[in-house]
Amino acid sequence: MWTFFIACLILFILYVKWKHSFWKNKGLLSPKPVFFFGNTSKLVKQKLTYGEHVQVIYNYLKNKNQIHGGEYFLLTPIYIPVDPKIIKNILLGDFTSFMDRGLYYHEDDPLSCNLFFLEGVKSKKLRAKMTPTFTSGKMKMMFETLLECSKQLQMELEKNCNQAIEVKDVLERFTTDIIGSVAFGIECNSLKNPNCEFINYGLKFFTRSAWGNIIAMFSFCIPEVLRFLKIRAINKETSDFYMRVVKDTVDYREANNIKRRDFMHLLIQLKNTGKLEDENLNTEDKISFEELAAQAFIFFIAGFETSSATMTFALYELALNQDIQNRVREEVIEVLNKNDKKLTYDAVMNLSYMDQVINETIRLHPPITTLNRICTKDYKVPGTDFVLEKGTKVNIPVMGLHMDEEYFPDPTRFDPGRFSEKNVKNITPFTFLPFGEGPRNCIGERFGKMQTKVGLAGIIQNYKLTLSSKTSIPLVMDPKHFVPTTKGGMWLEFKKINDL
Secondary structure, three states, X not given: OHHXXXXXXXXXXXXXXXXXXXXXXXXXXXXXXXXXXXXXXXHHOOOOOHHHHHHHHHHHHHHOOOOEEEEEEOOEEEEEEOOHHHHHHHHHHOHHHOOEOOOOOOOOOHHHOOOOOOOHHHHHHHHHHHHHHHOHHHHHHHHHHHHHHHHXXXXXXXXXXXXXXXXHHHHHHHHHHHHHHHHHOOOOOOOOOOOOHHHHHHHHHHEOOHHHHHHHHHHHHOHHHHHHOOOOXXXXXXXXXXXXXXXXXXXXXXXXXXXXXXXXXXXXHHHHOOEXXXXXXXXXXXXXXXXXXXXHHHHHHHHHHHHHHHHHHHHHHHHHOHHHHHHHHHHHHXXXXXXXXXXXXXXXXXXXXXXXXXXXXXXXXXXXXXXXXXXXXXEEOOOOOOEEOOOOEEEEOHHHHHOOOOOOOOOOOOOHHHHOOOOHHHOOOOOOOOOOOHHHOOOOHHHHHHHHHHHHHHHHHHEEEEEOOOOOOOOOEOOOEOOOOEOOOXXXXXXXXXXX
């Protein structure tokens, strides 16, 4: 018995060492792996955020003057491109070799079959159906909903002005109300009711225990095994909640012939006819109810946490940099004066300096710190003799690129001027990737920026922001969250402009 056990243990040790020799055997550099955990032991122990991990790996390779290299997620080798030219080829030039993200989904787990997770032909066909729902015309259609939620946000802030406010919580409720309305067609009222089920289930998706981190890593490293075992990508309780909400909404609208100017109405059109009423594009086949629910879910997940995080960090940087805050406020007031004191869709699109502030915020604090791809066929990396094998996972180190002083001098300094009309031309292509690039870039980028600008414009117009003593400087990030989140919250003080 003991002999068998020892033999199995020796075989396991040899297997792990063999797996961790992958990059060395391929002639690529990688940080020294820890037994079994590879380069992710600090992630598993929640001693590093994912963004910090990405930066560590990137800096290791960059400091060794490598154009690419590798790391190990547990036992799985991950290819890390460092040179922007290689990244451009992966995301754009040679996209057909990297068209999938390699993320876990399971068809028995309906919400996982969304545009972000799906692969191959399924992903391509679904994106073709979904793209018309994100045109500027459709964004204008939803704009009034954003304005109404912005008014509710102002009312919430006014109740608590002249005292410290934890802004991440308030802004999560703001984005929940917006997306709950446009994606699910329901009034969440989470600004008035902080215990709203909608936001609680959304937070569950993004907040993970140490065990949850391990499961998430397994879902990335060995999705085939999880798929075989029929392990769910999304918690059953969470999945059941959102499926029920979508079903109730769709059934009620169809039974009562209700049409609203929102994302849900567009999805219902695609379900019933396969096309949108005012579009010439006919995608021939309709989307199923499960596909409808999955797209509404990912729209909520993608917009709820990422947009609230962007607004939170933008307000933090504006509170730190009063001169920049004043300039943003002047621009908002100037645009309002030109539009009869009304914040219209076109007025928001003309807030060019605010665009610079948002871009610098998502450079310094990117909500998504890496882009995932998988090599779908053997690929010779241009300019090298290295062949990336089919099935190899690829992580594009967004956080590392954004904090590289070669591309962004003095990278820890908040400087919206980097993205001025004059300076943005000098940014090395494919070093600024908050929304990805190429055919699988973020389809909801326009909507995300729109809701961020509406939220910021309403706040900056009416309030002067200062830091509260409750906020630690420098910021300390919480490893339990996938999207960058500060430990202890983000506390700012709001003073009504009219009271100054």
